[in-house]
Amino acid sequence: MAEFKKADSMLEWFDQRLGVVNFVKVMMTEYWIPKNINFLWAMGVVITVLFTLLLVSGIFLLMYYKPDVNMAFDSVNFTIMQDVAYGWLFRHIHAVGASVVFLVIYIHMFTGIYYGSYKKGREMIWISGMLLFVLFSAEGFSGYMLPWGQMSYWAAYVITEIFGGIPLIGDELVVWIRGNFYVSDATLTRFFMLHVLLIPLAILGAIVFHFYALRFPHVNNEEGEFFDFDEEAEKYKAGDKKGSKVIPFWPVFLSKDFMVVGFFMIFFFYLTFYHYGFAMDAINFDKADGLKTPAHIYPEWYFLWSYEVLRGFFFDIAGISGKDLGLIAFGIANAIFFLLPWLDRSPMVKPANQRPYFKYWFWILMADLIVLTIYGKLPPTGVNAWVGFASSMTFLVLFAVLPFITKLEAKKVGGK
């Protein structure tokens, strides 16, 4: 054991044992962020705040929730919503937070795509972010089952049914996932476990990984400019704060984030208290009933675009059933964003609007995703089915042509 001299202050005492001074430097005061950024760079911190709210409200809900088909519905709608002091507040924060965190995740994700923050060294940031997206999706889906309302049940039924389309093992896989031949008590209890333990653990790990992945390639900036962070950091430390292209994470970067979080939370609490219907579907206040199919079954809004890709293929093509085609397209839709760094063959790291061809691709993708989302909720009948088909095809084609578009762009800009 090393020799310890008597500490003169509490800080020194902790510093001797935990190296806190250096730790704060590395993590906060000398962790450098580009100065040339806008409020979209605060979305990561907004997500972190929302995740914390979800975690804390979830812990309170966990104290009263009962993962049993006979008790779940009333434990949520009576015990938590009416009996427990401010139980309703925790449920509203949890439900609205889960919905809104996806909105911010999508903004965060498309900010990354718009500014090209997924390539030239930033591939692992992108991959870890997409991993978080998948984990949050699983968390959202498993959590949605817990109140055991009609939409909990039928969304679980429809989504687990999807796995039945996988060749050879499909039928057995569905039974394995559900723990029964139909969505039942076993399904509820295992999804409860996934929701409160396994997936949150994985999310916490993935968040650490995502933050770590930022350390070496550094955060991108508004112009996609590459510069020497060490050199700029030295300038800052020497006192040339105006001339340096970087700012420290604490307090400069976070002071801006706190402001964004502050204004954002006014909006968030408005939704929590006065406008929560979008996150707490009315149909889910009917208790789950396996014998009574609701007239319209749809997932939460953040899954609608991929759900629409799934059901967009409603007829057979070249002897392959529409169901299988939809399933293949759905699989592609969920995996393709992971590959974005390699599908984009252009070396340009610039805001999309400064890229000659990519800008069209980006805005068409945005429009297509909005169309998919809206038509994912509407009944897939008549012309709606065809809009669904066309927008699903557009989605697939967009990603199929991306390498060629960006290759042409690379040629045009001459490797810059």
Added chain:
Amino acid sequence: MKEFKILAVIVALVAVTYYGIEPYAHHVMHPEPAPADYAFSDLKNVDTTLKGDVANGKVLVEANCIACHSIEKEGYPAMMSDSDAASSYGVVPPDLSSAGHLYQTNYLANFIFDPVTASNLKHKYPEGGAKVHPMPSYNWMAAQEIMDMVAYLQSIPKATYVSESEERRADFIDACGRCHSMAYAGISARTPGDVAKAYLGATPPDMSQYIKSRGRHYLENFINDPQRLLHGTGMPRVGLSEEAQTHVIDYMEEIGDAKKAEREDLGWKVMLYMLVFAVFALLWKKQIWRDIH
């Protein structure tokens, strides 16, 4: 200014998406029915302009109604227990003490005249069919006699209640509680579930969360005439007056959304707190970034 432009783009994209998946999708999935008709103007078998005679109405009610119906407030008790009455008639017959206040005049008169037409259940009790409504039609009676009975029922004074909430609860129990339970209010349906299922074709659902799953607007239209929103349902049109129906729905909200007042009172305070936080954060940010730009 550039940041506000970015914000405007995001707000626009979110607004379009929101409009599509919420107001527009709901409009497509649940088209708006014609407004509720509290006059029940499709029912025209009895001339309701006739002035009823209370004394004669009382005689007629005693002669025609109390074999099956109790009128507790007037001293006519129920002849059977709820479960016996349910098995005899299919559903517990209503006590008539509050009938004159709960049911709209035109509906009540037409219901006595022809229950199947008034309750909009022709699909369930077709003419000449095997099933008949437990209450016979009084279409052989003169309109004046029917209006006399209505006048008598309406003359029975309303019970006095210690609070508005108690009155709403009483109205809910009288109007809905023969078939529907409301567990969160400790109300059990008077007709046992299996008997009600045989009578109606499906077990009448518990009403505890219906204010949330259906919403006030839907309930207003649905209770006024269930067939318009759920074609073929076994639930009869019950003919509540606008006031009685408002009491029923208010009570469902009181039970199903018990924390509404607390929620709406706390909300703006939390928002105000965040506004103060945001303003301080803005000032702090400005101070820190003064050296940076």
